[in-house]
Amino acid sequence: MNSGTTTSGDSLEQIRVLAIDKTAVLAHVRDRWDRLSAHQEIDLALLSPDSWIENFRTYRFTSSDAYHFKAVVGKVIGIGRELKAIYRSGLFKAFRQTRPEVVLMFEESFSFFALQTLIARRLFAPNARLVFYSNNVTSYKIPGYRLSRLYRAIARIVTPRCDVGLCVNDAAERVLREAGYGIEIRTLFYGIDERRFAPVERIKARNEVGLSPDQRVLLYAGRLIELKGVQDLIAAFEGLYKRRPDDKLKLLIVGDGPYREALLQQANALDAKERIEFRQVVPIESMPTLIGACDMLVLPSRKEFNEQFGRVNAETMLCGTTIVASTSGAIPKVLGENGFVFEAGNVEELTEKIIYILEHPGEAEDRRTKGRAYALKHYSTQAAIRNLLQLIKDMTGER
Numbered sequence: 001m002n003s004g005t006t007t008s009g010d011s012l013e014q015i016r017v018l019a020i021d022k023t024a025v026l027a028h029v030r031d032r033w034d035r036l037s038a039h040q041e042i043d044l045a046l047l048s049p050d051s052w053i054e055n056f057r058t059y060r061f062t063s064s065d066a067y068h069f070k071a072v073v074g075k076v077i078g079i080g081r082e083l084k085a086i087y088r089s090g091l092f093k094a095f096r097q098t099r100p101e102v103v104l105m106f107e108e109s110f111s112f113f114a115l116q117t118l119i120a121r122r123l124f125a126p127n128a129r130l131v132f133y134s135n136n137v138t139s140y141k142i143p144g145y146r147l148s149r150l151y152r153a154i155a156r157i158v159t160p161r162c163d164v165g166l167c168v169n170d171a172a173e174r175v176l177r178e179a180g181y182g183i184e185i186r187t188l189f190y191g192i193d194e195r196r197f198a199p200v201e202r203i204k205a206r207n208e209v210g211l212s213p214d215q216r217v218l219l220y221a222g223r224l225i226e227l228k229g230v231q232d233l234i235a236a237f238e239g240l241y242k243r244r245p246d247d248k249l250k251l252l253i254v255g256d257g258p259y260r261e262a263l264l265q266q267a268n269a270l271d272a273k274e275r276i277e278f279r280q281v282v283p284i285e286s287m288p289t290l291i292g293a294c295d296m297l298v299l300p301s302r303k304e305f306n307e308q309f310g311r312v313n314a315e316t317m318l319c320g321t322t323i324v325a326s327t328s329g330a331i332p333k334v335l336g337e338n339g340f341v342f343e344a345g346n347v348e349e350l351t352e353k354i355i356y357i358l359e360h361p362g363e364a365e366d367r368r369t370k371g372r373a374y375a376l377k378h379y380s381t382q383a384a385i386r387n388l389l390q391l392i393k394d395m396t397g398e399r
Contacts, residue, residue: 014043015396018100018128019069020107020117022076022085024048025059026284028193030067032381036388037068044069047094049087053080056256056281072097083111083151091116095124102392106133106190109162110155118158129163129395133190137171137308137329159183163395168309171330186391191384192314194376196285199320200292209286209293215250216358219294221287221312224257229300229326229345231259234266234276236300236350241272243351247358251276252294291319296357296364301328303344309334317375322364324353338371340364 019036023029024046037044046069051060058079063071074090103121107113109132121128159165159181166188167173173187203213211217218237220230230253237251253263253276260278267276282290291297297316301307307329316323317338325331326344335341340357342349357364377383 012040014041015102015392016098016100017042017044017102017104017392018047018094018098018125019044019104020047020091020094020113021104022049022052022113023054023106025050025052025061026054027062028196028284030062031193032191032384033069034067035381036385039385039389042389042392045072045094045098045100046070047072047074047087047090049074049076049079049085049090051079052076055284057283070098078112083108086112087116091120092124095120098125100125100128101396103128103130104133104388105131105162108132108134108136109159109165110151112154114158115154118161130161131164131166131391131395132158132162133166133168133188134172134176135168135308136175137169137306138175155179164391166391169330170333172308186387188387188391189309189314189379189384191381192311192318192375192379194318194380194382197288197291197315197318199372200289202293205289205293208289211250211252211293212248215248217250217252217294217296218354219252219254219291219297220300221254221282221290221297222299224253224255224260224263226259226262227302227305228257228259229302229305229328230263231266232302232345232347232350233298233300234263234270235347236354237276238270238272239347239351240354241270241275243355244358249275252279253277254279254282254290256281287315288319291316291321294321296322296324296354298350298354299323299325299331300350301326301331301344303328305329307331313339314375314379317368317371318380320368320372322357322368323371324350324357326350335371336374338367338374340367 019033033046048061050073051058061073072090072094075088076085077088078085105117164184165176166186173185176185206213220233240249267273299310305328310331313334323339325339328344332341340353342353
């Protein structure tokens with residue numbers, strides 16, 4: 001564990017960094033911060049809630065003496081409420097103990113957490129450089145956008161007082177620049193652990209997740225809401241089943257949400273109902289095996305959903321599995337030339353795209369190989385750490 005302002009031997013001065021990340025209740029997120037703090041020039045403290053809700057499940061922060069960072073665990077009011085939760089304890093303690101030079105706040109600048117962090121910086125570390133992280137890809141100028149007057153007010157207070165805004169993709173960067181706050185903006189994807197999300201032996205993976213080795217499995221994994229377009233995937237699968245009845249096709253839908261019952265009713269009314277299986281949400285630790293067990297993953301989001309990134313896209317590329325995704329939001333930019341894209345909401349085009357993949361296995365294999373290489377370079381934890389480290393050095397000066 002990093003323990004001071006210098007390292008032994010070369011007496012290298014360390015940069016005091018405070019990371020604030022509610023998703024650090026997840027093991028793979030803690031691993032990301034641990035890999036950053038393993039760099040000898042970084043003295044990292046990590047603030048996390050003791051519990052938080054991710055993907056409909058409650059996770060608890062688990063500490064370990066093996067981590068290089070110092071953990072500060074706080075209590076939160078409003079667990080799982082992305083923008084309205086506040087720290088009841090832990091935030092001020094983290095600032096007092098670390099007196100950070102750099103604060104990496106993995107929060108939107110219009111959240112209550114962000115406003116709290118700004119206050120804490122003013123009280124305990126007024127000279128610290130403050131960074132926030134944005135996933136927002138919807139323009140503030142669009143009528144009816146979800147930001148209320150309250151959130152807009154918080155954004156006007158917090159954003160111009162930050163030093164850097166990190167954006168998940170180019171679309172989020174454009175939105176932030178359009179807002180005109182005049183701060184430095186960089187694009188940085190938070191990173192997916194390339195050691196966890198990696199190709200697996202398919203037969204073994206299928207045995208683990210209960211899939212037959214001779215099936216051709218299409219996977220959807222995510223929230224079950226109307227704008228995710230799963231109804232389009234089910235309709236496309238019915239067409240596939242009728243046109244290719246001997247292909248032993250199977251559609252596996254993994255997830256939960258308010259649209260689940262409607263999707264079940266849709267599936268049960270089809271000839272292909274025996275080939276469609278619904279499963280509950282699986283832990284993120286099980287996702288690499290699930291993705292690797294399937295022939296392809298389909299992300300059929302509707303245009304209106306305006307996908308910010310589609311984390312499962314990057315996970316699938318790292319796993320070396322074929323991906324078919326719609327033109328919703330930033331998806332085409334995320335995939336590049338490494339997946340198969342169809343017009344959002346176009347069931348016929350989705351059907352034809354899947355048939356094309358089934359009939360051109362060589363091209364699918366080529367895109368899988370290139371996709372993993374691309375994801376390693378741009379979306380992996382290794383890439384995120386490299387970029388974060390450079391950001392910290394840029395803000396504090398090379399040491």
